[in-house]
Amino acid sequence: MSGGPLIVQSDKTLLLEIDHPDAQACRMAIAPFAELERSPEHVHTYRLTPLGLWNARAAGHDAESVVDALIKFSRYPVPHALLVDVAETMDRYGRLQLANDPAHGLVLRALDRVVLVEVAKSKKLAGMLGNKIDADTIAVHPSERGRLKQALLKLGWPAEDLAGYVDGEAHPIELAEAGKDGRKPWTLRSYQREAVEAFWAGGSGVVVLPCGAGKTLVGAAAMAEAKATTLILVTNTVAGRQWKRELIARTSLTEEEIGEYSGERKEIRPVTIATYQVLTSRRGGAFTHLDLFGARDWGLVIYDEVHLLPAPIFRFTADLQARRRLGLTATLVREDGREGDVFSLIGPKRYDAPWKDIESQGWIAPAECIEVRVTLTDAERMAYATAEAEERYRMAATARTKLPVVRALVQRHPEEQTLVIGAYIDQLHQLGEYLDAPIVQGSTTNKERERLFDAFRSGELRTLVISKVGNFSIDLPEAAVAIQVSGTFGSRQEEAQRLGRVLRPKADGRQAHFYTVVSRDTIDTEYAAHRQRFLAEQGYAYTIVDADDVLGPKLPSVD
Amino acid sequence: MTTSLADHLRSLPDESLAALLQLRPDLVVPVPADVSALAIRAQSRVSVARALDGLDQFTLQILDAARLTRDPADGTTSTDAVLAMATAGPHPPAPTAVRAAVNRLRALFLLYGPESSLQIVGGIDEVSPYPAGLGRPAAELDPRTAALCADPAKLRRTLLAAPPSARAILDRLAAGPPVGSVPPGALQAPPVGAEDALPPDPTNGGAPTGSPVRWLVDHRLLVRISGGAGGTGTVELPREIGLLLRRDSGPLGPLRTSPPPVTAAPREPKAADSAGAGQTMEVVRLTEALLENLAAEPVPVLRSGGLGVRELRRLARVGGVDEPTAALLLEVAYAAGLLGEMDLPGATTARHGADQQVLPTAGYEVWRASSLAQRWEQLARAWLTMTRQVGLVGQRDDRDRPITVLSAEAERAGAPLARRSVLGVLADLEPATAPTPEEVQELLDWRAPRRSRGREAAHREVLAEAATLGVTGLGALTSYGRLLLADVTAGDERGADDPLGLRMEAEEGEPSTAVRALDALLPAPVDHFLVQADLSVVVPGPPDPALAAELEVVAEQESAGGASVYRVTTASVRRALDAGYSADDLHGLFRRRSRTPVPQGLTYLIDDVARKHGGLRVGSAGGYVRSDDEALLTEVLADRRLESLALRRLAPTVLVTPYQVNRMLLALRDAGYAPVPEDASGAAVLSRPKTRRAPARVSVAARTLDPLATPKLSMPRLLGVVEQIRRGDAAARAARRAPAVVRGVADRTGPVAVPSHSDALAVLQQAVRDKALVWVGYVDAHGATASRLVRPVSIGAGYLRAEDERTEMLHTFALHRITAAVLQE
Numbered sequence A: 001m002s003g004g005p006l007i008v009q010s011d012k013t014l015l016l017e018i019d020h021p022d023a024q025a026c027r028m029a030i031a032p033f034a035e036l037e038r039s040p041e042h043v044h045t046y047r048l049t050p051l052g053l054w055n056a057r058a059a060g061h062d063a064e065s066v067v068d069a070l071i072k073f074s075r076y077p078v079p080h081a082l083l084v085d086v087a088e089t090m091d092r093y094g095r096l097q098l099a100n101d102p103a104h105g106l107v108l109r110a111l112d113r114v115v116l117v118e119v120a121k122s123k124k125l126a127g128m129l130g131n132k133i134d135a136d137t138i139a140v141h142p143s144e145r146g147r148l149k150q151a152l153l154k155l156g157w158p159a160e161d162l163a164g165y166v167d168g169e170a171h172p173i174e175l176a177e178a179g180k181d182g183r184k185p186w187t188l189r190s191y192q193r194e195a196v197e198a199f200w201a202g203g204s205g206v207v208v209l210p211c212g213a214g215k216t217l218v219g220a221a222a223m224a225e226a227k228a229t230t231l232i233l234v235t236n237t238v239a240g241r242q243w244k245r246e247l248i249a250r251t252s253l254t255e256e257e258i259g260e261y262s263g264e265r266k267e268i269r270p271v272t273i274a275t276y277q278v279l280t281s282r283r284g285g286a287f288t289h290l291d292l293f294g295a296r297d298w299g300l301v302i303y304d305e306v307h308l309l310p311a312p313i314f315r316f317t318a319d320l321q322a323r324r325r326l327g328l329t330a331t332l333v334r335e336d337g338r339e340g341d342v343f344s345l346i347g348p349k350r351y352d353a354p355w356k357d358i359e360s361q362g363w364i365a366p367a368e369c370i371e372v373r374v375t376l377t378d379a380e381r382m383a384y385a386t387a388e389a390e391e392r393y394r395m396a397a398t399a400r401t402k403l404p405v406v407r408a409l410v411q412r413h414p415e416e417q418t419l420v421i422g423a424y425i426d427q428l429h430q431l432g433e434y435l436d437a438p439i440v441q442g443s444t445t446n447k448e449r450e451r452l453f454d455a456f457r458s459g460e461l462r463t464l465v466i467s468k469v470g471n472f473s474i475d476l477p478e479a480a481v482a483i484q485v486s487g488t489f490g491s492r493q494e495e496a497q498r499l500g501r502v503l504r505p506k507a508d509g510r511q512a513h514f515y516t517v518v519s520r521d522t523i524d525t526e527y528a529a530h531r532q533r534f535l536a537e538q539g540y541a542y543t544i545v546d547a548d549d550v551l552g553p554k555l556p557s558v559d
Numbered sequence B: 001m002t003t004s005l006a007d008h009l010r011s012l013p014d015e016s017l018a019a020l021l022q023l024r025p026d027l028v029v030p031v032p033a034d035v036s037a038l039a040i041r042a043q044s045r046v047s048v049a050r051a052l053d054g055l056d057q058f059t060l061q062i063l064d065a066a067r068l069t070r071d072p073a074d075g076t077t078s079t080d081a082v083l084a085m086a087t088a089g090p091h092p093p094a095p096t097a098v099r100a101a102v103n104r105l106r107a108l109f110l111l112y113g114p115e116s117s118l119q120i121v122g123g124i125d126e127v128s129p130y131p132a133g134l135g136r137p138a139a140e141l142d143p144r145t146a147a148l149c150a151d152p153a154k155l156r157r158t159l160l161a162a163p164p165s166a167r168a169i170l171d172r173l174a175a176g177p178p179v180g181s182v183p184p185g186a187l188q189a190p191p192v193g194a195e196d197a198l199p200p201d202p203t204n205g206g207a208p209t210g211s212p213v214r215w216l217v218d219h220r221l222l223v224r225i226s227g228g229a230g231g232t233g234t235v236e237l238p239r240e241i242g243l244l245l246r247r248d249s250g251p252l253g254p255l256r257t258s259p260p261p262v263t264a265a266p267r268e269p270k271a272a273d274s275a276g277a278g279q280t281m282e283v284v285r286l287t288e289a290l291l292e293n294l295a296a297e298p299v300p301v302l303r304s305g306g307l308g309v310r311e312l313r314r315l316a317r318v319g320g321v322d323e324p325t326a327a328l329l330l331e332v333a334y335a336a337g338l339l340g341e342m343d344l345p346g347a348t349t350a351r352h353g354a355d356q357q358v359l360p361t362a363g364y365e366v367w368r369a370s371s372l373a374q375r376w377e378q379l380a381r382a383w384l385t386m387t388r389q390v391g392l393v394g395q396r397d398d399r400d401r402p403i404t405v406l407s408a409e410a411e412r413a414g415a416p417l418a419r420r421s422v423l424g425v426l427a428d429l430e431p432a433t434a435p436t437p438e439e440v441q442e443l444l445d446w447r448a449p450r451r452s453r454g455r456e457a458a459h460r461e462v463l464a465e466a467a468t469l470g471v472t473g474l475g476a477l478t479s480y481g482r483l484l485l486a487d488v489t490a491g492d493e494r495g496a497d498d499p500l501g502l503r504m505e506a507e508e509g510e511p512s513t514a515v516r517a518l519d520a521l522l523p524a525p526v527d528h529f530l531v532q533a534d535l536s537v538v539v540p541g542p543p544d545p546a547l548a549a550e551l552e553v554v555a556e557q558e559s560a561g562g563a564s565v566y567r568v569t570t571a572s573v574r575r576a577l578d579a580g581y582s583a584d585d586l587h588g589l590f591r592r593r594s595r596t597p598v599p600q601g602l603t604y605l606i607d608d609v610a611r612k613h614g615g616l617r618v619g620s621a622g623g624y625v626r627s628d629d630e631a632l633l634t635e636v637l638a639d640r641r642l643e644s645l646a647l648r649r650l651a652p653t654v655l656v657t658p659y660q661v662n663r664m665l666l667a668l669r670d671a672g673y674a675p676v677p678e679d680a681s682g683a684a685v686l687s688r689p690k691t692r693r694a695p696a697r698v699s700v701a702a703r704t705l706d707p708l709a710t711p712k713l714s715m716p717r718l719l720g721v722v723e724q725i726r727r728g729d730a731a732a733r734a735a736r737r738a739p740a741v742v743r744g745v746a747d748r749t750g751p752v753a754v755p756s757h758s759d760a761l762a763v764l765q766q767a768v769r770d771k772a773l774v775w776v777g778y779v780d781a782h783g784a785t786a787s788r789l790v791r792p793v794s795i796g797a798g799y800l801r802a803e804d805e806r807t808e809m810l811h812t813f814a815l816h817r818i819t820a821a822v823l824q825e
Helices: A023-030 A050-058 A063-073 A080-091 A113-121 A142-155 A190-202 A215-226 A237-250 A276-280 A311-320 A339-346 A355-360 A378-385 A389-397 A402-412 A425-435 A446-458 A492-500 A523-537 A547-551 B005-010 B014-023 B035-042 B045-053 B057-068 B079-086 B095-107 B143-150 B152-161 B164-175 B212-218 B239-245 B269-296 B309-319 B323-335 B362-369 B372-385 B415-428 B437-447 B456-469 B479-497 B502-507 B513-521 B545-554 B570-578 B583-593 B600-612 B630-638 B640-645 B661-670 B715-737 B757-770
Strands: A006-008 A013-017 A034-038 A043-048 A096-101 A105-110 A129-134 A137-140 A159-161 A205-208 A230-234 A258-261 A271-275 A300-303 A324-329 A349-352 A367-374 A417-421 A463-466 A479-484 A512-519 A542-546 B118-120 B179-182 B223-226 B233-236 B339-343 B356-360 B536-539 B556-559 B564-567 B623-626 B648-651 B654-657 B774-779 B785-796 B799-804 B809-814 B818-823
Touching (some): A006 A063, A023 A063, A034 A349, A096 A113, A096 A137, A142 A339, A215 A230, A215 A324, A230 A276, A237 A271, A237 A446, A276 A311, A324 A339, A389 A512, A402 A425, A402 A479, A479 A492, A492 A512, A542 A547, B005 B035, B014 B095, B035 B045, B057 B095, B057 B118, B079 B095, B143 B152, B164 B239, B269 B479, B269 B513, B372 B456, B372 B479, B415 B479, B479 B513, B545 B564, B545 B570, B623 B661, B757 B774, B774 B799
Parallel strands (some): A205 A324, A258 A271, A479 A512
Antiparallel strands (some): A013 A043, A034 A043, B179 B233, B223 B233, B339 B356, B774 B818, B785 B799, B799 B809
16 A cells, blocks of 8 residues: 555546545656646545546547556546556547548548548538548548547547647737836746646636636737737726737737627737627527627637526537637536536646635635525525525515625724625615615616726726626726625535635735525525536635624624 | 287286275276176277376377277287387477376286287277277278378379378378368269369468369278268278378377476465455455345246346346456355255145245355355365366357256356366466466366366356456466365365265364465454544454444445445434444444544534434324313323223323223213214214124025926937937947957956957057058056057057047057057957
């Protein structure tokens, strides 16, 4: 028995005890082929998946090195069957190759003829393969490259893609690390550098970094690496403008080189920032703006918040396989379970860092997560008990009893910038009145939004009530307290995004506070538990307190 | 002068005879009457085959050499002659090796007599007709071929002239066996003038050859030994030509004095052991999971025996293994006595095999309580000795029905021997050598070619099963696997020596060396866990039984293997509370067992669930009393006359009793209250006395008036009755008239001379020709004698077919049942 930090489970999960002295070395050894699944405080869970093993093969690791790493770090004997399975799975990769043939263009070539015969007969590939050139080669239309790769993956015979990427239209882009227009010099953080390197080596893929850890800079660095025209897809106009600001500040790009393609403006420039919304808007049943993908010879496509990527974009991305694609996200959990599609269409996960690691390095603010349980009044309980099933969550989430608790929480942190986040507009209005704070909601104009956010950033405004628009990337670095009163049912990524609003490192290293106010003994509690799953797996320990404890002991009064 | 084997054996000293019997123990079952009987048995086909089965390839080849060098005159050979032949090839073996082989054969008395005139035991030619794969001498086959063989120069020329396709056939027959079958028509000459129309032969440079076999037969290189004109036939290659063709490899073919070497790179012994040990943990865990499933949902036994295909698929899916592994584990568990059949409740024993189900036995409890290594040993031992070939499961039997798990079709008596010999091969190699399956097969072929031939699939299965069970790791036999194999083999020998099992009992309770070796490799059980903020509980190693039992109740298992991961959920905490844990017990459990601080979320969860636990109470009652008048209910409750009702106050306005409503009504009324019963919906039930009535009856008026009046009979019915009577009469007369001989009754005066069976046959044949009536006496299926007057129609295939004129039926009698036949006078 080696007493290593790793325990190999028969369901192909790997448990890594992180307090072990060899834990760091072990993590480095298994990271290339195992996917980080959960990273709570003591034992991290990795998983061996065929996809992960094939990606490792693609990155040049062979089965022998995987098996060696498992045996070397494993605390207990590793079952023989599992080792055999790992070797066999990895052996399936690369029996087929997608390559550029000088005479026939893109072809599917077999190193193992039997496999080619097997997949050529499969119904799933019907229509994707062209003419048979010889016994080992089949022509493939370039537009089918993505779908073919995806289908082959599902058949369990992943193809090695040797066809490469098109470089796209060159455009000079540099990181302005020396400082531009009188700003302070800066450098890319180590994990950002690693993420870009991992992405560039793989060609395409997804980078997962916590909210507030500087994903935009990873995008900027990737653009500087590509030095080509770039299409950036973002969730909304505000986020697009943040990208633009950041790019102008951190790279050699100027305002004129960056175009905005949104509901308001339709500019196509060497670097174009488009919103998902405008791309998926239809007129007469047709997507009118998808031409954007062909408008220029893009060398790089960046998908911001890739976990929100809408389905039509999925379909379109399948045709973009020859271009480099970078997906950025903090939470690769989709409530529709289509994480796999993100991986196969944009590319595998190239970089992932546990939130707590980044926190310990000081790049994101440490946060305290507290669930405050409010006991409903008898009248509210009765109303809840007799409500229709579909109304119940709304009843529980918008209970009036929450209002005094929210106020008490706001008063607890008199010095901090506070965000109050909710999903129901009526409730937000109540809160706005109760707390005497302005509201940002979907119907607020972009101009008004900018004004309120600026006021908040500058400290003029201490409390802001925001609706679901706060789920997405709005940059409010000074927010240190978030109070969540209601949400989209049990959405895990919404919870993580909301926490992300307060994770920007504070100037003095203060702690951030994230409160969730839930109604006790209602469906609200259950949804809250589900929402917390992702963050709990990232190591955020939720503390549960009673509302009476919040209201009870009087805090020193502000006035 | 040669001596017979009997004489030779008789002249032996007792020790040598005993040595022979030890080497060939089948000779003494049963103990032969005398030496002649022993000699006859030693030369019998069965015994010789058994002796040959155990011999390695080289020794068999030397035996072939002895057979080939027999003097045609007296059938003797000598060691020198054998040596000369064995070393005639291009890579001659060491003479000592040859001598050693000869001595082995002499010890077995397959060869006997002095070295200068060795005799070969009879029976060998029966067992293997073609020594060294060579055909019979030409002289025995065909005089013209013999003539050709007598002229070496001509023979050589003919051989060289053979077209390539014919030469290929020759080479194949020369390698042995020397006999080949010929497709129909291949030996037929083509029609005259049609030679040019023959298809071109690519093996002959495109020139047509006709049938190469015909060419060979025509040129006397092959001899036709059977088959009709033009039909399929068999050809044989004469010995002389075979020897000539074997110039390059020597007369006996390639000789190998030692087993073929293993070229595969050896593994790190520790790595092999470690992989195997990991697999043992896995196999024990999977077996337990499968059996737990069977316990929760026992599987019915099919009427044809075994478990259904669909059930196996379900078990495999739930157990998280593939079907072949599930089949193997079920078979092993059954062989280890962990699974058994039980009659279904309410089963009728009339149906065979049905109404039974398979579920874990009481032995399973014992097994579960023992240590990991012991559990594995029990499984592995059962596997080594079970007479089941699990690889057959899923294949189809002779009648094209699928072979199911635990069914009789997968029974193979040779399975333990196959396992023993395959593992034996691995055990004889250097530790941690991992030969490929092909190499193992080659080794087996060398060690006992007669036994391993045709069992390649079985051997491959053994290797796969050994890997699954963790007997081997990374393809090499593990150290504990080696110990177990040695232990099982030794146990067999000891068992033979210790029929009463006295020594075995003495060793009971002591873990075997294999268990101790495995124990050292397996992780020690742990008694603590790590609790994390996401409410997952990680046991970093195999949990000790107490810990496992606790976690089983308070958390849901998420992942198993080297460690176990559980998750605490609302449901699991509720289950623990239902099982009798209090919130404090749970807090205590987590505090005591956890190596890490218990997260606040968990503490809160437990308190929260405990607070709500029992908020609703459910019970049963026979009846209730309710009233809006609380005072009245208090009075009822306090009434001593109603004590027998055991009333209990549930709420200020409700009392309950375990007794039925009627009893309560009576008691309350007796006590002077005025209760009104109500139904399930709360409505009052009004009752009034009910008049009792017996079941309805039919009035006598409906019956027939005169019971004595005769029923009317129609004419057809009457005629039918008459015919029935007449037929009965005829039967009675016929029975009376049957001759005594046929009836088989003895006369008072003495035994009747019963005509023999053949006489009866003659009589019957005559009767068939004459179409005469015959009395036939026969023994029926119940052993009773009977007789019948019939007119025989035909005799054939052991049956007599005859017509009974009386009943107008055709009867069939088995001839061997007929005792007598007499023509009717």
